[in-house]
Amino acid sequence: MKLELFDFIDESLALIEKNSDMLNEVAGELERFFNNSFFIKDHFLNVNYRIKSPESLREKILRYNFYLKYKTPENLLHNLSDLIGFRIECRFIEDEVKIYNDIVKLFSIKEEDGYYSNTLNSSIMLKLDDRQPQIQKNGFEIYKIDGKYKKDDIEVNFELQIKSLVNVFWGEIDHRVLYKNFNYMLTEDFFRDIMSSIKDSLAMIDRQLMVVFNHLNGMDASDAANKKVQLKSLLSKIIHDIYITKVRQEIGFVIDFKKSTDVIVNYIFMQGGPEESKNYSENFLRILNRLNVIGNNDISFNKYIDFDREIFYNDDFTRKIGTNILSVINKDFRWNLFFKIIFEIEDGDNVHNFRGFLIYLRYLYHESIMLCLSKKDIEDNKKEEIIHSIMDKIADNFCREIDIDFINECNVKKLNGKIQKLLIDINTYNDWLKNREFILNELTDYSI
Incomplete structure (x- = not known):
């Protein structure tokens, strides 16, 4: 004798088949609505939908004991939250929250039981009182919203998901490898560790794709x-x-x-x-x-950087900076790596390339200070005196910690910006003499 459970499954599948035309019509209307509502958004890509297949419904009834919970096929279909599944796709993970916020703005009319409708199509409602994104059983986040379509005597539930491109891919992996794989239970922890690693990798890919997109877009x-x-x-x-x-x-x-x-x-x-x-x-x-x-x-990263001859410096600034870098170049890994890269790319003479970089570093500050003083009523020899004093103070600041972050572009700009502000009211050499101690003290207090 056949179990009642399987009769229930057969009757439920037959009911879906009977209503297939109506379900497809509702799904088409929903698809057009979401496409028309969001196609103007740059972060929106497209809408996909699927009506629950007989195989998927059969599996879900068995997995979650829906036969005991809903008793009749009609009650099952009335309460099944994802009879129709919709997915709004966007480019990047951070775009998911943008789409969700767009939905919240659109569905602004409060209805019963946490549902909200909209002014464009009152038949479509979304349950927006639930916290988003939701945490799935696998521990990862997902934007998943219950929806309802009500028009005349038709009432159909649907589920709306918001997914970036990498999360669409991740969803397929998770669904096919874990959810659909009943053999993984024996090594569940191992599988979940691997899947977590894959998810992290996809998140990194998402960030890289976003950088490329923003770069190309601009x-x-x-x-x-x-x-x-x-x-x-x-x-x-x-x-x-x-x-x-x-x-x-x-x-x-x-x-x-x-x-x-x-x-x-x-x-x-x-x-x-x-x-x-x-x-x-x-x-x-x-x-x-x-x-x-x-x-x-x-390339070996555990070898010393050697110089085949003594290094001669152009001025006091490069001498101070250079001798202090040399004192740590084979002790500080970041300095060592920094000059290894320069020496390999430029190839040839390490001494020449080392001196060349020090001259370049001096240029970054010297030219900025020169520009500040260019229109001041100060004699050239006095300008050089001012520049020398400030450059000497910059070198002293560097020598306190010999931190490679000191030469990063953002910190060089930050220090040059501070110098420009300190010199803005210095219009004559006498102005400099009056304010010299204050300006140099301000630069002494500068830290990266």
Whole structure:
């Protein structure tokens, strides 16, 4: 004799088949509504839907004992929350909350039982009182909203999900590998550890895709300045990725040196000659070719950096900075890595490249101070005296900690900005003499 449970399943499937035309009509109306409501949003991609398949419904009835809970097929279909499943897709994970906020704004008319309707189609309601995003059984978050379609004598439940591209992919993995795999129970912890690792990797991919999208979205090929920024940014990313992989392989861990690679790229581009489009393109190709060679070479991160001769400095600033860097270059891993990258990319003479970087660093501050004093009523020799005093104080600040973050682009700009503010009311040499002690004390207190 056949179990009543299976009669219940057969009757439920037959009921869905009987109402298939109505369900497809409702699903089509819902799809058009959500597409028309959000197509103007840049973060919106499209809407997908599915009507629950016979196989999926059969499995759900068995898995959750719906036969005992709902008693009749009619009651089951009336209460099944995801008879129709909708998915609004967006580009990135952070776009999911944007779509959700758009939905909350659209569905602003409060109804019963936590449901809200909208002014565009009063037949469509969403339950927005539930906390979002929800936490799934696997521990991960998802935007999942119960919906209801009511028109005349038709009432159909549906479920609305909001998913980014990587979360669509993740959902397929999770559903097919875990939810649909009844054999994984024996090694459940192992599977969940692996799945958690995959989820983390997808989140990283999402962030990388968003960076690429934002970068491409802001591109203007006719803008020469923007072209330079793009080339530098791309090279910095390539250098970072090459070396972070090699560091991980040899040392077993990774460090954050993205800002340092930005400094390296700025220095190398300045070494390449005048800032003209032709020079930038040629310099870009030169560095790219060099990186292709480096990418295939073995690099040792546990060896000393050696110099084959004594280093002579151009002035007091480069001498102070240089001697202090040399005191830690084979002790501080970040300084060691920083100059290893420069020496490998530039190739050739380490002494020459080391001095070249110190001159570049001096240039960053010297030119900024010169610009501040350019229109002041001060004799040239007095301007040089002022510049020397400020440069000497900058070098002293650096020597207190010898921190590589001191030379990061954002910190150089921050310090130059402070100097500009301190010099704004210095219009004569006498102004400088009166305020010299205060200005230098302010710079002494500066920290990164």
